[in-house]
Amino acid sequence: MRLVENIIGAMRGKAGTPIPGGIKPPDYKQATLRSRLMPTPIPRELILPLIQHGSTRTKPLVKPGDKVLKYQTIACSEATGIVDLHAPTSGVIRAIENFAIPSPLNKESMCILLESDGFDAEIDHNAITDYCSLSYLELAKLIEEGAIFGLGGEGYLNRLKLSSGKAVKLLIINAAENEPYITADEALLREKAKLVVLGAKILQAACMAEHCVIAIDSNNTDAIEALEQTQLNCPIELIKVAPKYPTGSEKQLIQTITSKEVPSGKYPADIGILMHNVGTAYAAYQAVVEGKPCISRITTLAGPALQTPKNFETLIGTSVDYLLELCGLNQQDHTMTLMGGSLMGVKLARTDVPILKTTSCIIAASNAEFPPPALEQACIRCGFCADACPVSLLPQQLYLYAKCQYYSELISHGLNDCIECGACAYVCPSNIPLVQYYRASKEEIGNQLKNEMSSAQWKQRFQYHQYRAKKDKEASRESKKRGAVAKTDEAVQSAGSTVQNMLPTFSRESAKKEIAAAVDRVRKRKTRLIASSSDENTESSK
Ligand code: SF4
Numbered sequence: 001m002r003l004v005e006n007i008i009g010a011m012r013g014k015a016g017t018p019i020p021g022g023i024k025p026p027d028y029k030q031a032t033l034r035s036r037l038m039p040t041p042i043p044r045e046l047i048l049p050l051i052q053h054g055s056t057r058t059k060p061l062v063k064p065g066d067k068v069l070k071y072q073t074i075a076c077s078e079a080t081g082i083v084d085l086h087a088p089t090s091g092v093i094r095a096i097e098n099f100a101i102p103s104p105l106n107k108e109s110m111c112i113l114l115e116s117d118g119f120d121a122e123i124d125h126n127a128i129t130d131y132c133s134l135s136y137l138e139l140a141k142l143i144e145e146g147a148i149f150g151l152g153g154e155g156y157l158n159r160l161k162l163s164s165g166k167a168v169k170l171l172i173i174n175a176a177e178n179e180p181y182i183t184a185d186e187a188l189l190r191e192k193a194k195l196v197v198l199g200a201k202i203l204q205a206a207c208m209a210e211h212c213v214i215a216i217d218s219n220n221t222d223a224i225e226a227l228e229q230t231q232l233n234c235p236i237e238l239i240k241v242a243p244k245y246p247t248g249s250e251k252q253l254i255q256t257i258t259s260k261e262v263p264s265g266k267y268p269a270d271i272g273i274l275m276h277n278v279g280t281a282y283a284a285y286q287a288v289v290e291g292k293p294c295i296s297r298i299t300t301l302a303g304p305a306l307q308t309p310k311n312f313e314t315l316i317g318t319s320v321d322y323l324l325e326l327c328g329l330n331q332q333d334h335t336m337t338l339m340g341g342s343l344m345g346v347k348l349a350r351t352d353v354p355i356l357k358t359t360s361c362i363i364a365a366s367n368a369e370f371p372p373p374a375l376e377q378a379c380i381r382c383g384f385c386a387d388a389c390p391v392s393l394l395p396q397q398l399y400l401y402a403k404c405q406y407y408s409e410l411i412s413h414g415l416n417d418c419i420e421c422g423a424c425a426y427v428c429p430s431n432i433p434l435v436q437y438y439r440a441s442k443e444e445i446g447n448q449l450k451n452e453m454s455s456a457q458w459k460q461r462f463q464y465h466q467y468r469a470k471k472d473k474e475a476s477r478e479s480k481k482r483g484a485v486a487k488t489d490e491a492v493q494s495a496g497s498t499v500q501n502m503l504p505t506f507s508r509e510s511a512k513k514e515i516a517a518a519v520d521r522v523r524k525r526k527t528r529l530i531a532s533s534s535d536e537n538t539e540s541s542k
């Protein structure tokens with residue numbers, strides 16, 4: 001613990017240790033920071049995917065035609081690690097069916113379609129003014145009921161983070177937002193710094209972290225000022241980090257702040273550290289103090305094809321189209337829409353898709369700022385990509401393995417540690433879309449693993465079937481054998497008794513008697529014969 005204290009003490013108020021590699025792309029943040037953070041008007045329809053995280057679906061508690069109130073639970077979790085789904089406004093459930101969801105591949109998924117009634121009528125909720133009186137377990141439960149995801153865009157489940165069961169030495173609230181277009185966290189801090197700090201305290205109490213810091217880019221001056229005013233007499237420290245992309249990524253920020261590396265394949269909790277986004281801290285405040293589950297988030301609407309780019313506090317389920325219209329989308333300039341930022345985001349296949357709890361940014365791109373990708377050239381082994389990699393990987397080597405589909409080499413060269421930040425592709429003079437190769441390889445490896453797992457399961461089932469068949473055969477052979485032996489014994493026994501019955505009863509005494517009787521019969525017969533012959537002789541002499 002002393003190490004963490006020393007590090008924090010040494011860095012208090014100063015820029016942290018820069019990450020290896022990284023890039024400094026031009027900044028387009030000012031366009032969205034000009035206006036105040038504002039709530040979006042309630043759209044007529046909200047599309048709420050039943051799958052909120054991973055691949056497990058929540059179970060609907062409503063049916064088409066049902067009336068619901070704002071904050072009402074409309075789908076519940078049935079599995080560990082899934083949170084409930086709440087109605088973002090009052091209205092009528094119109095359908096529960098497949099709708100398009102945000103994806104580069106035009107995917108659909110089962111969603112609840114809620115038609116707003118415009119009244120925004122709420123259910124009663126329990127506001128807790130004195131959260132300090134609650135135990136850490138009660139706080140964690142309230143946060144769980146708040147259905148909060150990691151709102152930084154990564155979508156980690158707070159409950160899982162909070163209940164990892166590992167001692168937490170340091171809680172980091174991440175406000176280091178280095179994507180060139182995203183300003184959602186900065187806007188939130190600028191306007192709700194006090195509530196974010198309260199949320200940070202709640203998270204700290206819920207995970208019993210010994211220390212808590214808020215890490216922020218040193219050039220976010222408005223947000224820093226707001227935090228410094230708020231944090232008077234507060235034990236939470238403010239740490240300013242160098243504004244280099246991608247310092248805000250989880251492992252990179254931990255390295256920057258503590259000089260500790262989270263080992264490959266491990267989680268920050270394994271080294272006693274937890275990290276939450278500022279949006280998550282604000283949502284924790286709402287869930288615990290106001291008793292309101294997460295039904296909205298701050299999303300940056302940016303890009304050159306928008307006349308008035310800004311940050312919105314938008315309801316989950318609002319259509320991207322609706323938000324683009326609110327910002328004055330210039331259809332002629334608009335060439336594509338990115339979700340999640342210009343470097344880490346994905347190109348949306350369509351824009352009639354809902355805002356999710358993980359949607360930090362939508363960019364309406366134009367050809368001027370986002371020209372079509374230049375022709376991919378051969379790798380010239382310049383090494384620029386390796387210099388830019390914040391994870392100290394060898395991107396050119398990974399690229400060659402990915403091209404040749406050498407998956408085991410990709411894994412042994414750290415593909416799983418690649419955070420898909422795009423820094424390597426950004427500096428590549430040969431215009432190689434390196435991240436696309438890595439993503440495709442990760443997907444392929446994932447599919448292969450899935451297939452292997454399912455074929456392993458089939459193999460296991462087959463082997464078990466064979467084992468059962470063998471056991472049954474042995475058992476039947478055994479029972480047959482036992483049956484045969486029993487029969488033989490029986491047969492032998494019955495045969496024995498038959499033979500015994502058939503055999504004459506020989507004994508020495510009886511034999512003697514038999515012989516004596518026979519001798520007596522012979523003697524008597526002889527006597528009779530002699531007597532009869534003497535009678536005949538007498539007769540003839542007469
Ligand atoms: S930056 Fe591009 S060209 Fe240079 S080594 Fe990396 S992949 Fe090859």
Ligand code: SF4
Pocket residue numbers: 388389390391392393394395417418419420421422423424425434435
């Ligand atoms: S995308 Fe991956 S390989 Fe490229 S710089 Fe980022 S972490 Fe390194």
